Amino acid sequence: MTTVSTTTTTTTYTLPAQVDEKYPAVFHHEFRLEQRTDPSYTTTTSATSTPATPHQSSQTPEIRPLSPKTTQSALLLHGVGEQYTLVTDHAIPAISKPEEILVKIQAIGLNPVDWKGPAYNFGLPTLPWINGRDLAGIVVQTNTHDKNSRIRVGDRVLVPSTDYRDIRKAAFQQYAVATHFNAARIPESVCLQESASLGVAFVASVLALGVSLGLDFSGAQRCPGPNLVETVLGLDVEGIPVDIREQCLAAVPREERLRGGEWIAIWGASTTTGYITLQLAKLAGLTVICVADIARHGSRLHHLGADVLVDRQDPERAVDIIRGVTGGKLRYAVDIVGSETATLLERTLDDSVRDDGSRAHLLGLTGLPKVRKSGIVYHTVPIKLFHLSDVVGESMVGWLEALLETGALQLPEIVRREGGLGNVNESLEILRLGSVSGKRIVVDLEE
Ligand SMILES: NC(=O)c1ccc[n+]([C@@H]2O[C@H](COP(=O)([O-])OP(=O)(O)OC[C@H]3O[C@@H](n4cnc5c(N)ncnc54)[C@H](OP(=O)(O)O)[C@@H]3O)[C@@H](O)[C@H]2O)c1
Structure with a gap:
């Protein structure tokens, strides 16, 4: 657990725990092609700093206090053929590498693999597990000293979470880790919920x-x-x-x-x-x-x-x-x-x-x-x-940003579902039955 206190107030903000003891995060990175390294990077932070504002650059990692809590809601899959179970005490995942960011998820796009994986037992590294491949939200923490970094705290981003072996990156939770080269900034003119629909596609x-x-x-x-x-x-x-x-x-x-x-x-x-x-x-x-x-x-x-x-x-x-x-x-x-x-x-x-x-x-x-x-x-x-090569990933999300900015790419039509994580099981059943045709189901996450 990392604690950051500000110089302007006496408030103590607690950042996410590094590892959930009940469901340890899997730091499984098969290969990292042309990975960038930052010699001044450290995995633990104990600093006295003013909370960063959006697009603020500083010499220390940009850290925005999340909330006094270290746990979040998440959907756990306990067994093949089962539905997801909503828990409220899952540790907020921690960023641990210079290229990583933490995203507060606001919308989840549902993919066929989200129900097929549990039904047919594929794409599940172990159990219990968290699934979910498409998310959109706000960047709340970065871990870089690079003031020219493309992704900053406060950015609205969409993330195709193809690295399903890393449970920290799954979409069916309130906060997810991503890499900056797998996150595309959403232009102001584009609806965040609609942009949750297309990442993996x-x-x-x-x-x-x-x-x-x-x-x-x-x-x-x-x-x-x-x-x-x-x-x-x-x-x-x-x-x-x-x-x-x-x-x-x-x-x-x-x-x-x-x-x-x-x-x-x-x-x-x-x-x-x-x-x-x-x-x-x-x-x-x-x-x-x-x-x-x-x-x-x-x-x-x-x-x-x-x-x-x-x-x-x-x-x-x-x-x-x-x-x-x-x-x-x-x-x-x-x-x-x-x-x-x-x-x-x-x-x-x-x-x-x-x-x-x-x-x-x-x-x-x-x-x-x-x-x-x-x-x-x-x-x-x-x-x-996409997630193994930062060069490939960044060129793809960079193009996606430009496609959205110019309007050259039209977003799929969506069906918006309220109810947050608690509504994902029902929404996946609608997807499985095929009654929503030609549209992507997007689940809004509650504040
Ligand atoms: N290998 C990978 O990495 C990868 C990545 C992405 C997606 N995929 C796979 O690609 C497939 C599509 O994914 P998606 O997310 O794009 O799907 P999706 O948006 O959920 O597509 C559902 C649509 O498929 C159409 N469809 C169903 N059966 C069909 C058939 N026999 N012929 C033509 N169209 C049919 C349905 O249209 P109607 O209205 O006509 O019923 C329905 O609207 C999935 O199997 C997914 O797992 C694989």
Whole structure:
């Protein structure tokens, strides 16, 4: 526990405890690529200082007193197949590295993995555990001496919490730790609750198109972005985890990289991830075929620039339509639904190996066909690159800030749910049943 007293008043403010004794925080960082180090950094703080104000820079870590308490409400998952349990005595997580910040969460965006993980026992490092992948809130503490730091106390930020092995970073609690390179500042013009809806979807879309398929965003209309495939090639190979190394470095030969002017098909375009993927693909000059329930989502997808709309109700007909529209020459496709639809999408591709050796490319976010064809390269998304590489993470959140600032990226529609953490179980059940279609459920956290 750390105590900071001010010189202007006699109030003693207590900062979060370092570790929760009941549920120890997991400081599991598999790799940190090109991690920045700060030689003057110390993990414990005992200072006499005036509480920092928003955007105030100082030589000591920016510390804003939270409240006299050290505990918070959180949702704990005790067992597979169970609902989350609300507790009110969970320790507020502590920042422990120079690149870390503490965020007071104001809104949580719900992702399918939030119910699928507990139901099917994946993404749970141990039990009990805290889940939650998308959050937005206010930065209440930073841990840097860098007065030029992009993130300051008082900033409104959205955080895609892909580092699910670190319980401190989970969204289903009142305070969460994040890294500054995984936090995007929310422009004043943008609603905080709406911005809680898109983080993980944005990360998945950018890495799918920009790393797995090699699309260079630097020429994107209205708001140029990063050339991530080149950034990744510049990383220390040994620092990239073995399980994503091939996908990062060797999956798409230079001459086969996805480029403006190419066609791409997206199966599951009405998902939040599809909604973002469509927009990024259009900004980069691609011609996009969207497979979705067109009666429900056609107007919205058309408005976002979809070039061809294909209804998903008759999947065989959808395959025929895509082959017909592209003359059987489609070379790139992304599935965002599952291995069954990925197998359908596979059949829309021209799977011939061309004279130059090039092949078609199929990316699956939720699964891939079981049997592979030699004329197709199969891709997954190296999602952890976002939190393992500060260079990759920062270039992505920097672009996201610009996309939001310029209005080049439209946010998904949301359904706002009141009731705070206590309403997450019910909201996840609504998500699981699919009764909220084409919208992201966002839970407001109470003050
Ligand atoms: N690998 C990763 O790192 C990663 C990252 C992000 C997401 N994902 C995965 O990607 C998937 C989408 O996630 P999300 O958060 O974007 O989903 P979401 O926003 O919750 O998407 C739900 C939508 O999926 C549509 N859908 C359901 N079945 C469909 C089908 N057979 N064909 C076409 N559309 C269908 C539904 O549209 P209707 O209105 O037509 O029913 C519904 O609106 C999830 O499985 C998620 O786990 C993976």
